[in-house]
Every structure is written in structure tokens, then in C-alpha cells.
Amino acid sequence: MKLREHLTDPADARDLDTAWETIQARRHRGPKRGVWVLGAAAVAALVVLVLRPGPSTPRAPLNRSAQAFTPEVVTADDGTQIVLMPGARLVPLESAADVTGWRLEQGAAAFDVPHDPDRTFYVRGGDVRVVVVGTRFTVRRAADQLFVEVDRGTVRVERDGDSTLVHGGDALRVEAKFAENARRWAVAGAPESGAPGGRAYAWEPNSDARRELAFGDAGEAGATAERQGATGRDETNTVSGSAAEGGAIAEALAAARGAPTAVDGDAGASSGRKDPEAGHGGEANGSDANGAGASGGGANRADASGGGVNGGGANRAGASGGGVNGGGASGGGANRADASGGGVNGGGANRAGASGGGVNGGGASGGGANRADASGGGANRAGASGGGANGGRANRADANGGGVNGGGTNGGRANRAGANRAVASGTIESGDGANGAARSGANSNRGGANGAIGNGAAANGAAANGASAKDGATAQRREGSDDDDPLAASDRARAAGLPERATEILARFVADAPDDPRVPLARFMLARVYREDLGDHDAAAKHLEAALAAGLPRPLEERALARLVESYVATNQRKRARAAAKRYVENFPKGARIEQIRRWAPPP
Amino acid sequence: MPTAAAPEDDVLVRRALEGDSAAEEALYRRHALPLLNTLIRLTSNRDDALDVVQDAFVQAFRRLPQLTEPAAFRGWLRTIAFRIVYRQSKRRRVLCFFGLAPPEVSRLSTWVRPGTSPEVLAELRTIDEVLTALPAALRVAWVLRYVEEESLQDVADQCGCSLATAKRRIKAAREAMDEALGVES
Numbered sequence: 050m051k052l053r054e055h056l057t058d059p060a061d062a063r064d065l066d067t068a069w070e071t072i073q074a075r076r077h078r079g080p081k082r083g084v085w086v087l088g089a090a091a092v093a094a095l096v097v098l099v100l101r102p103g104p105s106t107p108r109a110p111l112n113r114s115a116q117a118f119t120p121e122v123v124t125a126d127d128g129t130q131i132v133l134m135p136g137a138r139l140v141p142l143e144s145a146a147d148v149t150g151w152r153l154e155q156g157a158a159a160f161d162v163p164h165d166p167d168r169t170f171y172v173r174g175g176d177v178r179v180v181v182v183g184t185r186f187t188v189r190r191a192a193d194q195l196f197v198e199v200d201r202g203t204v205r206v207e208r209d210g211d212s213t214l215v216h217g218g219d220a221l222r223v224e225a226k227f228a229e230n231a232r233r234w235a236v237a238g239a240p241e242s243g244a245p246g247g248r249a250y251a252w253e254p255n256s257d258a259r260r261e262l263a264f265g266d267a268g269e270a271g272a273t274a275e276r277q278g279a280t281g282r283d284e285t286n287t288v289s290g291s292a293a294e295g296g297a298i299a300e301a302l303a304a305a306r307g308a309p310t311a312v313d314g315d316a317g318a319s320s321g322r323k324d325p326e327a328g329h330g331g332e333a334n335g336s337d338a339n340g341a342g343a344s345g346g347g348a349n350r351a352d353a354s355g356g357g358v359n360g361g362g363a364n365r366a367g368a369s370g371g372g373v374n375g376g377g378a379s380g381g382g383a384n385r386a387d388a389s390g391g392g393v394n395g396g397g398a399n400r401a402g403a404s405g406g407g408v409n410g411g412g413a414s415g416g417g418a419n420r421a422d423a424s425g426g427g428a429n430r431a432g433a434s435g436g437g438a439n440g441g442r443a444n445r446a447d448a449n450g451g452g453v454n455g456g457g458t459n460g461g462r463a464n465r466a467g468a469n470r471a472v473a474s475g476t477i478e479s480g481d482g483a484n485g486a487a488r489s490g491a492n493s494n495r496g497g498a499n500g501a502i503g504n505g506a507a508a509n510g511a512a513a514n515g516a517s518a519k520d521g522a523t524a525q526r527r528e529g530s531d532d533d534d535p536l537a538a539s540d541r542a543r544a545a546g547l548p549e550r551a552t553e554i555l556a557r558f559v560a561d562a563p564d565d566p567r568v569p570l571a572r573f574m575l576a577r578v579y580r581e582d583l584g585d586h587d588a589a590a591k592h593l594e595a596a597l598a599a600g601l602p603r604p605l606e607e608r609a610l611a612r613l614v615e616s617y618v619a620t621n622q623r624k625r626a627r628a629a630a631k632r633y634v635e636n637f638p639k640g641a642r643i644e645q646i647r648r649w650a651p652p653p
Numbered sequence: 654m655p656t657a658a659a660p661e662d663d664v665l666v667r668r669a670l671e672g673d674s675a676a677e678e679a680l681y682r683r684h685a686l687p688l689l690n691t692l693i694r695l696t697s698n699r700d701d702a703l704d705v706v707q708d709a710f711v712q713a714f715r716r717l718p719q720l721t722e723p724a725a726f727r728g729w730l731r732t733i734a735f736r737i738v739y740r741q742s743k744r745r746r747v748l749c750f751f752g753l754a755p756p757e758v759s760r761l762s763t764w765v766r767p768g769t770s771p772e773v774l775a776e777l778r779t780i781d782e783v784l785t786a787l788p789a790a791l792r793v794a795w796v797l798r799y800v801e802e803e804s805l806q807d808v809a810d811q812c813g814c815s816l817a818t819a820k821r822r823i824k825a826a827r828e829a830m831d832e833a834l835g836v837e838s
Contacts, residue, residue: 056694061699
């Protein structure tokens with residue numbers, strides 16, 4: 050007998066809508082807290098440190114113990130060098146001729162991606178996607194000369210207001226002055242075809258000291274500082290920063306004792322408008338609002354003794370510092386590199402601490418204020434340190450790296466880079482981010498509006514309105530780990546055979562956040578766990594009543610009422626069962642369970 | 654099943670991995686109803702079946718990056734779903750033992766087409782009796798093979814077992830069925 054011929058399909062398509070709503074609700078992570086956590090991780094993932102290549106070819110998730118003290122370098126099939134920071138976990142998503150994808154699940158990882166115009170390389174961090182195209186070049190310093198050799202892509206070398214492009218395969222030798230104190234050169238790489246790419250190298254002449262470089266942070270905390278450097282005057286430092294889609298990869302070396310020369314440039318995705326303005330003896334550079342490609346440019350100020358290369362975001366090179374800002378994938382940000390630091394900024398705001406060069410990959414996740422000090426990067430602040438007019442709020446980020454503002458007040462100029470923002474659940478594509486506005490002295494440079502809009506409710510930076518960007522900051526929410534999502538956490542506990550744990554999670558959530566809109570659903574799920582897993586129909590009925598009182602979506606209300614009848618029947622509470630059945634019949638006369646429920650309902 | 658114009662599962666899976674919620678919903682709309690029908694036949698409880706569908710999709714979307722063959726989404730989803738069924742069945746039997754839940758009862762004969770002959774209906778009722786008495790693993794394998802008309806390999810894949818195990822389960826269930834129906838093997 051062909052059974053199928055005699056059977057109908059029992060499912061009611063109407064149930065699918067109900068189930069889909071519930072699935073969506075269960076998958077909903079609630080308010081996103083901490084796009085910057087993921088953002089920072091993703092951004093940091095792009096920071097490149099040239100390390101020795103590793104031997105392995107990863108095909109499985111890559112993990113690096115949190116107890117490890119050093120990064121681990123592995124080389125992927127495609128030649129990408131991946132530096133796994135302690136505590137990092139990377140999961141391969143796809144690998145094909147035209148696309149390679151990884152998911153950064155925790156921690157930080159750095160990628161050195163071979164340039165391949167036919168291939169998309171991306172790294173996911175939560176709902177944020179970072180797309181990278183590689184490029185590479187080297188800068189080497191001699192006693193009074195600078196050599197720039199470009200392997201891939203294009204870089205622009207600038208000095209005293211002049212600039213020249215160096216393309217792949219070419220080399221350039223530039224006369225350079227390297228005086229004591231506050232002299233520096235910086236070179237920023239420009240990407241090809243407006244795509245992400247480029248690097249800048251920084252070096253520290255006249256110093257035998259090892260340079261200190263910092264990785265942009267990843268994960269929950271700030272950046273991890275990584276020391277690497279060269280000794281001797283003619284060594285080439287290998288500091289590199291990379292940025293995300295839409296942003297530039299910049300690498301910079303700021304000499305601690307370089308010439309008082311400011312170099313402005315744009316390492317961003319496209320043109321930056323140069324606004325040479327004297328500012329404390331240096332030059333102020335502002336990228337055009339529409340410069341740097343999709344990213345919003347920013348304001349740049351290099352003060353008297355600093356040199357800065359700004360490819361996008363606001364850059365301030367401190368008195369003796371130089372910074373290279375590679376522009377942000379998403380609006381750039383404020384960059385400040387102070388006395389002894391060379392900042393490499395791939396995007397958002399960067400502040401390199403006194404003893405370190407900050408390498409921030411802010412851009413990937415919509416820019417973001419990053420502060421990298423000697424030991425860390427992360428979210429940051431830029432603004433107030435510049436003095437002068439208030440251009441923007443000090444950028445700040447909390448411990449989770451959730452900084453927003455890329456703006457800041459720099460020197461005598463009111464430079465303001467708007468708030469950078471990325472929403473955790475939004476896919477950050479080129480130019481996404483938040484609003485980045487820059488206002489610099491007489492020149493009002495305004496970064497383009499970058500907005501990555503996901504499900505989050507982050508506020509715009511509102512830089513254009515001159516408003517504080519703090520709105521963006523306050524709106525940032527850290528991407529919840531699963532533990533932040535009680536529904537998901539309870540699901541896992543239940544799946545793990547721990548229904549009591551699931552009820553604890555849900556009950557705590559209900560008690561702690563009684564006004565959360567997910568509370569009714571949490572109660573509905575509590576009832577389910579009690580009913581199905583623990584056989585506690587009393588508790589199930591209690592939570593179903595509460596869920597119904599709090600207000601469930603109508604399809605769920607129908608199921609809740611039906612289950613309420615069942616639970617009352619199971620506990621022999623016939624009067625209540627009849628009352629619940631009556632409610633069901635009255636409210637859902639065509640409900641899917643009407644026939645079963647009607648048996649319990651009193652006659653009309 | 655996808656129409657000629659509809660994106661294949663692998664395309665939808667890739668889009669979903671990129672955060673395309675519409676692709677997720679498309680996957681859901683494509684596979685949820687057949688899965689729900691199967692689950693209702695297996696569990697004989699609409700609510701339980703819906704819960705399994707929800708759990709299965711929640712898990713599937715959460716674990717989507719682990720899906721090595723995007724084109725195999727359907728089978729993978731059903732594997733997840735039937736694993737949940739096994740777990741629920743085991744739990745229910747414990748609850749039932751303590752009198753905290755009603756026993757699982759197969760009700761295939763509930764969903765017969767109008768005009769089904771009394772003989773067929775009687776046979777279906779016998780099949781229900783046998784299925785009710787079978788362990789979940791055997792019941793699932795048999796239903797997939799003879800009600801859902803899945804291939805042996807698909808039964809094995811969806812049950813998360815080897816082909817040999819799937820055959821053994823189907824055979825054991827069929828022998829019980831044949832005995833009840835008086836069929837000589």
C-alpha cells in the first residue's frame with residue numbers, strides 16, 4: 050500500500066507565520082550593545098603586522114588560547130597571513146576562487162591579504178562584514194633619504210606640500226631631513242581604484258630602540274599592543290595597518306625625531322581635499338567631505354612639530370608625533386598621535402598613546418573612536434586633547450570598545466569629525482558608518498554621512514548639526530554575546546538537557562527586565578519548559594497566564610490559550626480549564642485547535 | 654521545492670550568511686511546511702511539531718556557518734529537527750513513566766483523505782498501533798521511508814546515522830509492522 054496516497058498534509062500554513070514570528074523573536078538579540086566590540090574586533094582583524102609566515106593551512110576553525118602570550122601566525126590557502134591574537138577564534142565561512150570569508154568569533158586576528166582584484170576577502174564579526182583587498186609596499190629610511198618601494202597597489206608620497214604617486218613595481222627615493230626631535234615622515238598608501246588597500250610604513254630614525262607598535266584591539270577589550278620593530282637607523286619598520294572596505298590601509302611610521310614637516314595626504318579610498326592651513330607651525334589638512342571615497346573625510350591637523358598623513362578622518366599629530374590616518378571605511382575619525390607614537394589608523398579615531406604607535410582599524414566597523422595607548426587600543430577619545438574650539442565631543446568608548454565619536458577639537462582649529470557609528474546588526478559596506486563631519490577653522494570640512502543601519506538604534510553622530518556626537522555613543526550597544534540574550538541562552542541550556550537552568554535564565558530575565566518587550570515571549574517559553582521538560586503544569590499555567598496578561602502576538606496568544614487549557618486540565622483545575630477554553634473559543638473561533646478546546650468550553 | 658526562478662538553497666544560504674534576513678525567510682518558507690507535515694505525522698501533536706520546527710530553524714540559522722554544503726540545507730535542517738524529536742521523545746517517555754505526560758501516540762489514521770476505504774483506514778490504525786509502540790529512532794526511520802518516501806540514503810542522512818543503521822531500523826520497524834498486519838515476509 051502506498052501510504053502517501055491515502056494521507057493528507059496535516060499542517061496548517063497559518064501556523065508557519067506564528068512559528069516564523071517566534072523564530073524571529075527568539076533570534077532577536079535585543080538592543081545591540083557593543084557594535085564596537087565586534088567592530089573593534091573586526092577592525093583589529095585587519096591590522097597587519099608583518100611577521101614570519103606560518104606553516105599551516107587552516108581548514109578548520111582557528112583558535113588561540115587566551116592563556117597564550119604571543120600571537121600565532123598561520124598562512125591560509127590563499128596566502129593570507131593570519132595572526133591570531135591570544136584568545137582569538139576564527140571560523141572559516143567559505144573559500145572559493147572568488148571569495149574567501151572568515152568569521153571572527155572572539156578576540157583579535159590580523160590579516161595580511163594578498164591583492165587579488167578578482168577575489169573578495171572578508172571577515173565577519175557578528176553582523177559586520179569587512180571586505181579587504183590587499184596591497185603592499187615598503188619604506189626604508191637611510192640617513193637622509195627615504196626609499197619607497199611599492200610591491201602592489203599605489204602609494205602617494207608627500208612632502209612639503211608636494212606629492213607623487215608610486216605604483217606597484219616602482220620605487221622612489223626622496224631626500225629627507227631627519228633632525229632631532231619632532232621630525233617625522235609618513236607615507237600613506239593609497240588603494241587602487243578607490244578600493245581598500247594601501248599601507249604606510251613608519252620608521253623611527255636615529256634610534257636603536259625597538260619600536261613599539263600596537264595592534265588595534267579586538268574583542269571586548271582594547272587593543273593589544275604588539276611590539277615589533279627594527280633596530281638601527283636603516284632598518285625598515287614593518288608597521289602596517291589595514292582598513293576595511295571603503296577605507297584605506299595605511300601604514301605609517303612617524304619618526305620620533307623627524308623634521309618638522311607635516312605631510313598631508315589621503316590614504317583613503319579616494320580623493321581628499323587638502324587644506325593646508327598653518328596651525329601651530331604645522332599644516333592642517335582636511336579631507337573633503339566627499340573625499341576618501343565613501344567614507345567621510347575629516348579634519349586633520351598637524352601641529353608645529355608633528356607630521357601627519359591623513360587619509361580620511363581627523364588627524365592630529367601631536368607635538369612630536371606623527372600620525373598616519375588611513376581614512377576610515379566609515380567616516381574616518383579623529384586621529385591623534387602624540388609625542389612618541391606613530392599612529393596608524395585604518396579608520397576611526399585613533400589616539401596613539403605616548404609610548405606607542407596606535408594601530409587602529411577603525412574603519413571596518415564604521416569607524417569609531419579608538420584609543421590605542423601603549424598597551425591597547427580600543428575605543429577612544431580624541432577630541433578634547435586638541436584644545437581650541439570645541440569641534441566635537443571627546444570621543445570616548447567604554448570598556449567594551451564602544452566608542453563612537455571620531456571627532457575632536459584639535460589645536461586652534463575646530464576640527465570635528467563626526468560621530469562614527471556602526472550598528473552591530475548592520476552589514477557594514479563601503480562607506481557605511483555613521484556621520485562623520487569635520488569642521489576645521491575657516492574651512493569647514495565635512496565628512497560625508499556614513500550610516501550603517503542595521504537593527505540597532507544608534508543615533509546619528511549628528512555632526513552636521515554641530516551637536517555632540519555623544520548621541521551616537523550612547524546609542525551604541527555592545528553586541529550581545531549569547532549570554533546577553535536570555536532567550537538564546539535558555540535555548541542552549543534546554544538543548545543541553547538543562548531545563549532547570551533554562552528556567553533560571555528566563556526567570557531572572559523576567560525579574561530583571563520586567564519592561565522588556567521580550568518578557569511575554571520569555572514567559573511563554575518558561576511555560577513550555579515547565580510543561581514539556583519538567584512536567585510542571587502548575588508553573589506552566591502561571592507563566593502562560595502572565596504571558597497572556599502581558600500581551601502576546603495574536604498567533605502566540607492562540608497557542609498560549611490552548612496550552613493553558615491543557616495545563617489546567619493536566620492539573621485537574623477544571624474550572625480554570627473551562628474559563629481558558631471559553632476565552633479561546635471566543636477569541637479564536639476558527640483557531641487551529643478549536644475542536645480540541647471546544648470540548649472543555651462550557652456550552653454557550 | 655524551488656521553482657525555476659527561485660534561488661537555490663545554496664544561494665539562499667550564502668545570502669543568509671551575509672546577513673540577508675530575506676534569504677533566511679525564503680529558506681524557512683521553502684522548507685518549514687514540508688517539515689511541519691512530517692513532524693506532525695511523527696509526533697501526532699501540532700504544537701509539539703511547531704515547537705520542533707521553531708527549534709530546528711533557530712538552531713539551523715545559528716549554526717549556518719557550520720553547514721559545509723549549502724545545497725544540502727534541507728537534509729541538514731531535517732537532521733536537526735529529528736534529533737530534537739529523539740530528544741523530546743526520550744524526555745516524554747520519562748515524564749510519561751512518572752505520569753507527568755501522556756504517552757506518545759501515532760495518529761496517521763487521523764489524516765486520511767476523504768473517501769478512504771474502511772480497509773485502508775483499518776490498516777492505518779494498525780500501523781498507528783505499531784508506530785506508537787516503536788522506539789523513536791525506528792518510528793522516524795520508518796515514517797521517513799514509507800510515508801515521506803525518502804530514499805534510503807536520505808533517511809540515513811536525516812536520521813544522522815549510517816546507511817546500514819538506517820536499513821536496520823527500517824527493517825526492524827517493517828518486521829513489527831508486517832507481523833501486526835499479518836504480512837508474510
